[in-house]
Amino acid sequence: MKLKKILFSSTFITIVWIVLLCSIWELEALHIEQIKRTPEKVFPHLMQIFESIADPKIISNDQTSIELVLTNAYATLERAGIGFLIGALSGFILALLMKFSGIIEKIAFPYLMLIQMIPILGMAPIVFAITQDIGVSRIVISGVLTFYPVAANTLAGLKSVSAENENLFRSYSANVFQTYTKLYIPTSIPFLFTGLKISAPLAITASILVDTLQGGVGLGCLLSQSLKGGMSPFVFWQIIFLSAAIGILSLQVMVIAEKIIMSHKVRWNREKNKNLI
Amino acid sequence: MSNEITIKNVNMVYGEGGGHRELRNPARGTVALKDVNLDIKKGEFISLLGPSGCGKTTLLRIIANLQNQTSGNVEVAGGTPEQARKSRKYGIVFQSPVLQDWRTIRQNVELPLEISHYPKSKRHELSEAMLRLVGLEKFKDVYPNELSGGMQQRVGIARALIMQPEILLMDEPFSALDEFTRDKLQEDLLNIWSRSLCTVVFVTHNIAESVYLSDRVCVMSPRPGRLSAVIDIDLPRPRKLAMRDTVEFVEYVSKVRNSFEGI
Numbered sequence: 001m002k003l004k005k006i007l008f009s010s011t012f013i014t015i016v017w018i019v020l021l022c023s024i025w026e027l028e029a030l031h032i033e034q035i036k037r038t039p040e041k042v043f044p045h046l047m048q049i050f051e052s053i054a055d056p057k058i059i060s061n062d063q064t065s066i067e068l069v070l071t072n073a074y075a076t077l078e079r080a081g082i083g084f085l086i087g088a089l090s091g092f093i094l095a096l097l098m099k100f101s102g103i104i105e106k107i108a109f110p111y112l113m114l115i116q117m118i119p120i121l122g123m124a125p126i127v128f129a130i131t132q133d134i135g136v137s138r139i140v141i142s143g144v145l146t147f148y149p150v151a152a153n154t155l156a157g158l159k160s161v162s163a164e165n166e167n168l169f170r171s172y173s174a175n176v177f178q179t180y181t182k183l184y185i186p187t188s189i190p191f192l193f194t195g196l197k198i199s200a201p202l203a204i205t206a207s208i209l210v211d212t213l214q215g216g217v218g219l220g221c222l223l224s225q226s227l228k229g230g231m232s233p234f235v236f237w238q239i240i241f242l243s244a245a246i247g248i249l250s251l252q253v254m255v256i257a258e259k260i261i262m263s264h265k266v267r268w269n270r271e272k273n274k275n276l277i
Numbered sequence: 278m279s280n281e282i283t284i285k286n287v288n289m290v291y292g293e294g295g296g297h298r299e300l301r302n303p304a305r306g307t308v309a310l311k312d313v314n315l316d317i318k319k320g321e322f323i324s325l326l327g328p329s330g331c332g333k334t335t336l337l338r339i340i341a342n343l344q345n346q347t348s349g350n351v352e353v354a355g356g357t358p359e360q361a362r363k364s365r366k367y368g369i370v371f372q373s374p375v376l377q378d379w380r381t382i383r384q385n386v387e388l389p390l391e392i393s394h395y396p397k398s399k400r401h402e403l404s405e406a407m408l409r410l411v412g413l414e415k416f417k418d419v420y421p422n423e424l425s426g427g428m429q430q431r432v433g434i435a436r437a438l439i440m441q442p443e444i445l446l447m448d449e450p451f452s453a454l455d456e457f458t459r460d461k462l463q464e465d466l467l468n469i470w471s472r473s474l475c476t477v478v479f480v481t482h483n484i485a486e487s488v489y490l491s492d493r494v495c496v497m498s499p500r501p502g503r504l505s506a507v508i509d510i511d512l513p514r515p516r517k518l519a520m521r522d523t524v525e526f527v528e529y530v531s532k533v534r535n536s537f538e539g540i
Contacts (some may be wrong), residue, residue: 046387167343171369173362174392182391186379264379264420 022046044237052234059235064133068222075217078248079135080207083142088196090143091150098151099158099184109155116148119242124210134218138210142203149202150195153236157191158184193258200250208243219243280352281444281476282317283338287349289335291501298488308501309335310346315495315504320492322470322477324487324494326533333480334448340478341367341446354443361444365393368437368475370450374429376421383408383417385436393440407435410469427458434466438473445470446475452482460518463490467516488512488529489521498538506536 006012018219020188032043054068060068094112098105120141128137161184169179211220226236289310310332315324325333338344339351342358353361361367368389376385386404395403408414411431421429430450437445451459457484463486470477481487487494488510496506512520520526 096446162375164373165377167338167341168369168371168375169363169392170343171341171367172389172392173365178392182388183377186377189379262379264381264422 003135009209010116018150026036049234049237049241055234065235066238069235069242072217072222072239073242076138076207076211076219076268077204079138079218080142080204082144083139083207083241084200084203085142086139087146087199088150091147091194091195092154094147095151095154095158095188096180096185105155112148112189115144120144121206121209125213127131128210128213134210134214134216138207138214138218141206141210145202145206146199149179153191153195153198154188157188160191161187189261190258193261197251197254197258200254201247204243204247204250218248279319280316281319281321281354282315282478283350283352284313284315284317284336284340285350285352287313287336287339287346287351289332289339290347303397304430310339311501311503313349313504315507316479317476320474320476322479322490322492324479324481324491325497326481326484326494327497327500327502327537328482330502331497331499333482333497335502336497337446337448337480340444341369365389365440366443368440368442368445370430370433370437370445370447372449372452374421374426374433376429376432378421380412381418381420382424382432385421385432386439388436389440398511403439404435407439410438411435411465425458427454427462430454430462431465434462434469438469438475441473442475445475447477447479449480449482451486459486463517466490467514471515484530484533485521486525488533491515494533496533496536505538506533508533508536 029043029045036042055066056064059065063071094108098108124137124141128134131137131140165183165187166179170184174182208218208220210224211222212219212224214221219242223236223239226233226239227261287310288308290308292307308405312362313336314333325336327333334423335344339346340353340358342362351358354366377388380388382408382520383401383404386407387400405414405417408417410411413428413431413435413436416424416428421432430453433450449488451462454462467490479487479490494508494510496508497503508529512525512529
């Protein structure tokens with residue numbers, strides 16, 4: 001029984017995944033080492049990447065490689081964050097408007113799908129050409145990518161309110177404001193978080209991709225420089241790992257925010273689990 | 278005693294020319310209620326009894342102003358149902374408890390007070406009295422998901438009663454509960470009602486339940502939904518569960534059962 005509990009615990013599963021991924025990586029690195037002359041450029045061992053992080057050698061502007069990567073990451077993350085907030089807020093507001101008025105929903109909702117269908121990342125050069133500013137382009141594209149998942153999920157949440165609940169509020173002759181703040185919006189919160197969890201990593205990916213369009217600061221910018229051989233190849237891998245970490249982190253931030261806001265649910269789940277064990 | 282609710286020649290047709298736009302009812306184009314006439318006295322406990330499709334819930338919804346009748350007239354407390362709803366004369370209990378997961382039990386019970394801007398300082402006092410009444414004072418700070426179905430339904434009843442409504446409307450409130458819990462809640466409901474003296478309209482499809490609880494049982498029949506009999510239940514109050522084993526009670530049950538038409 002105890003062994004079973006350990007085997008199915010989430011920590012154990014995480015460890016298995018890490019070990020599995022690392023061994024696949026190392027096997028591939030060994031393979032590349034044998035067939036290429038300069039393997040560290042293409043596929044270094046994990047150890048080499050970690051060593052490069054600790055490397056105190058100054059590579060540009062008085063910064064070590066990891067300092068350089070982190071400075072650029074901050075620029076990328078900041079813009080992604082602003083775009084994410086703007087996109088999430090406008091998506092949420094539009095969802096409220098669509099719930100409030102059937103006409104707005106009819107006008108807006110079918111065309112919202114279009115935003116999702118346009119390869120907005122491909123449009124990045126055009127957005128850049130229009131805004132003439134790489135920072136603004138990052139914000140715009142992160143915002144647009146955030147907008148749809150948040151709007152569509154929140155609308156689904158607002159519509160999930162049961163007819164009985166609506167009747168209850170009607171029988172108390174609650175006004176529109178009360179019905180929204182005490183019924184519709186609280187009901188839609190879990191759906192809102194589903195949208196936020198989808199779009200947070202998307203916003204960051206978008207920001208990185210927009211970076212590659214122009215020199216300057218930003219992870220994507222550094223990424224294309226390092227690919228062209230401008231600096232140590234390990235910088236490239238540091239960026240890749242850091243980007244992945246940021247993506248996962250952004251998702252985790254949403255998960256934690258959700259747990260804090262929906263504490264009643266967490267508490268209930270804990271109770272339920274206690275009964276099961 | 279004066280009439281609390283007067284229902285005159287009420288017809289309800291779903292489909293063409295009738296029916297509420299928002300109503301989601303698959304049975305379109307059917308006559309849900311035909312020529313219903315009923316007077317409900319102040320402080321009376323009345324049951325609308327019938328099989329599914331007899332229009333009992335529709336009638337309750339018309340009284341509650343949750344939908345409008347196609348024709349006919351309904352008067353509640355000297356005005357229209359809409360006026361009664363707007364002046365918050367109704368307490369409603371549905372088949373499911375309809376609690377809000379994100380609110381504690383106490384907050385759920387206080388919801389009507391919040392909506393009607395009742396003074397904050399007095400809310401706790403009232404909600405605690407209500408929770409005591411339904412026997413849930415120990416659970417005031419837990420969330421609905423932590424309670425059993427019967428306890429959740431008690432919270433729904435406490436919430437419906439907290440505004441001290443003139444009229445309590447109940448739509449099959451106990452039908453999703455097991456028999457033991459149902460017996461207990463029926464007895465509790467009678468106790469609560471005898472203290473509050475509100476008018477109760479109770480929708481059910483359980484014959485024994487309607488006889489046990491009511492002053493009068495309105496028997497409704499389907500296709501078209503209509504009132505086929507109104508039977509006075511002259512059993513003494515307060516009523517105890519053991520009364521259900523008496524000959525009188527069983528005779529009332531069979532009298533009610535025999536009054537159904539066309540099922």
